Amino acid sequence: MIDYRMSYLIAMPAGVGYSIQEINEKTGLTTEVVIDQLGKINEFLQENSYQPMIWQKDRVYFSDQLTELWLEIQFGKHEWDICYSEQERQALLYLLTFLEKEDLSVFHYQDFFQVSKNTILSDIKKLRDALSEDCITLDYSRKLGFHLAGQENQLRLKAHEMITKIIGTQAGKWGLKKALLTQSKTVEADVRFHLFETIKKYDWSIVPSRIEETVYFLAYILYRHSKQSVLIDEESKKWLSQLTVFQGSQDFLAQFPTVEYSSDEAFYCSLIFMTIIQGEVRETALEFLLECASQIIHEMERLAAIEFKAYRKLLLDLFYHLVPAFFRIKYHFSLSNVLIEEIKEQYGEIFALTKRALHPLEVLTGEKIPDEEIGYFTILFGGEIGNQRELNRVIRYKALVLCPSGISSSLIMQSELKELFPTIDFSLTTTVDQLENISETEYDVIFSSVPLTIPKNVYLVKPIMSQLEKNNLMRCVQEDLLIPGIVVPSVDEIIETLLPYVELKKGVTKEKIYRILNRKMIKKLKVKEDEKPMLSELLTEEMIQLTDEKMNWEEAITYAAAPLLKQEKITDHYIEAMIQKVKDYGAFIHIGKGIALPHARPEDGVKQLGMSLLKVSEPIELLDDPKHEITIFICLAAIDNEMHLKALASLTKILSNKDNLEKLLAATDQQTIMALLKEGELL
Known part of the structure; x- marks a missing residue:
């Protein structure tokens, strides 16, 4: 290296x-x-x-x-071993033009990528079509050659998006470096060095996985020729100037005296830094984001019907993540999240609840929150929910969890490992630098998302693992550490055991059997894990009631909970606890749109997981407050923090769909309500 x-x-x-x-x-x-x-x-x-x-x-x-x-x-x-994909070529073509080093022609692009003229012409056409959606044009004139036209802020955001798309591939990084070398032999080294020095001077806590894209983005901005003035609104300037990052940005830019930039560049540089700096509670100008973090947690507790025990720790963890997310969302900086599809698949119910719980952030930024951002918040909450499981265990080994991708990924990785290995005591570290400062006597093994060369056992794992990957990891750890437990044999072991006793048909190979068995195991393991009941499985016809009786809110909760009591899923004490919670904490059970979710803790009298629904013909004022008129009461009896989440995720989707919600509020019989609940599960 x-x-x-x-x-x-x-x-x-x-x-x-x-x-x-x-x-x-x-x-x-x-x-x-x-x-x-x-x-x-x-x-x-x-x-x-x-x-x-x-x-x-x-x-x-x-x-x-x-x-x-x-x-x-x-x-x-x-x-000659570097082969650019179409996406990489088009991104680099944009970035080369963004630098405006010389009068660019088709020949320049051909020479850079070592491809044919027709390939470049095709790339230019496709890139122009894509850029038109952002009001950017790729123009050509004999005098200027190829050049970009559009508002400077938008040109930069597109450059940032292009960098994040290709930074993770070898060809993409090669192209990024090659383009910068046309500007200066040391541009990347200069930016990287002075960025690290600034981070060190101001003691900023940076998400390590965001360093690379930031280095290149800063380099491309600083060495872009004839750039226009960037536009920063006065309100943003006012409160950015109150942050220590503004002084850091001025210091950073001062290290490039030969580079011309406008007076607003320090503010823009501050925005860039704030998209990668984890929150600092000592910054009074960011107190509004600490309040927003608190609102999001309470929303999540309300929607998921859970109570986070380590509230202060979660508040700080969420704040650290919320600060850069706020700046990315508000100022439209793109975020790459390669795990997003896996997050949606494995943590679908938490994703749906998190999306709705982030409403305070949506209000604050005035922007729709991208799925990529929601994904990181999802794994943060998913990790915390996992950490709350009560485990009666005897600690035998100590392990470090190293995941430099950020606090969200670290938490979910730690949570999954705790579930797999309850006899191991896990400690979290998010940077290699932190690892270097920890004595080897303080841990026995390391679970890391990045390769390490150290004398201790290191298990390379993904932040989110498939069931088959979890099974293989369990086998390796149990064999190395002799941890008692039942391990499912690997596909290889099963095949090797059976082959001496079977005769393969013509055309059937060991590899073919492996592929079939592998697919079967993944499918079976996935089915086994997915035991959480759906909303329609809990709210069956006998659990749904409709009434036109006049009653107060306490009577309504008692009435709504009657089917649960009748089927012995709860005790009388649980009904009292649900009512008392509203008296103690206010109308927190009102989850919006005239729907309330009465619930208490499992230990307050829950025998089995269950839900019941009551729809009243005339709205009932919760706590006699006109601001909280309730038409539908859905009582939840949860046995833990997780088994009911799939059902509540479906409920949030119904609440988020205006048409389905109106139909639900207008329903006059159990069959219609049942049909709407099932329809909501498909949204």
Whole structure:
């Protein structure tokens, strides 16, 4: 791995001998690291029959060829091995044009990507069509060549979106670096170095997974030629100037004296930094987001009918995540979330509830919250719900959980591991730097989402695992640590056990059997896990009542809970507890649109999971308050924090669908209500 600071080497004139000390001073690296890095560079040059660097009289000599080969040295492969996808080409084509280094032509694009003229013309046409949706045009004139036209803020947001799309691929990163090298040999190193220095100086807590995209975005903005003035509204300027990040942005920009930028650039730079900085509770200007975090938690508790025990910890964790999310959403910075489809599939019910619970953030930003953002909040809440399981266990091993993708992914990873290994005590760490400061005596093993080279056992895991991946992980850990438990045999083990006793038909191979069995296991394991009942399975016809009787809100809750009591799913005490909770905490059970969700804690008298529904002909005022008129009471008897979530997720979808909600409120019989509940499950 070549350290980015070695890029300063290619900015030094070739053919001149340099001492190790001179290279130390130029790169800021220690003698030991410089010698190691020079060795790696020379090794690559020699292995590929290039002219190596020469050591003569304690000085290092290198040729001009080093600059031409720099990307190959960094990546350890040749440029002809790099093949850009259509998406990568179009994103890089936009970014090359965004830099405006020279009069760009089709030939320039061809030369950059090493593809045919027809391929470039096709890419240009498709890119133009895509850009038109954002009021951006890719124009051409003989005088200017290819150039972008549009409002500067929008041009930058599109550049940011393009970077996030390709930053995770090798070809994408190669192209990003190659384009910057046309501007300056050290632009990336300069931006990266001064960004790290600013982070260190101001002690910012950064989400590690967002560093790369930020480095490149800043580099492309700073070295974009003839850029227009960026527009920042006065209200944003006013409160951005109250944050310490504004001073940090000014310090950062001051390190680039040769780069021209407008007076508003420090404010824009502050916005960029705020999209990756975890919240700081000491910033009084961000107190409104702490209040928003509190509202979101209470919404989630209300909608999911749960109570978070470690409220303060959750509040801080949510605040840390909420701050950058607020800035991304409000100012339209894109966010990549490669896990979003897995999150929706494995945590569908929590996703639906989280989406509705984030309403305070939607109001605050005035923007619809993208699914990618909702996904990260979902795994944060999912991790906390998982952590609340009561586990009576004897601690035998200590493990660290390392997930640099951010606090949300870390929490869900920790929660899943706790469920798999109840006899292991897990501690959370979110950066490799934190790991380096922890004594090896404090842990036995590490579960990490990134590869590590350390003497202890390291298990490489995804933040969200499939059932088959969980099963394979359990086997490895139990074999290594001798943890008692029942483990399902692997597909390989099953096949190897059976093969000596069976004769394969013609055309049937071991690999074919493996694929079939693998698919079957995944399907079976998924079915086994999905035991949470649906809304229509809980609210059956006998659990639904309609009445035109006049009653107060306490009588309505008692009436609504009667089917649960009759089927012995609850005790009389549970009804009293539901009523008392409203008296103690207010109309929190009103989940909107005239629907109330009375509930209490499982230990207050729940025997079995259940729900019952009462629809009254005339609205009843909850706590005799006209602001809380209730038409439908849905009593919930939950046995834990999770088994009822699928049913409530379906309920939130019904509440979010205006047509279905109106039909539900207008329903006059049990059959209509049942049909609407089932329809809501399909939304």
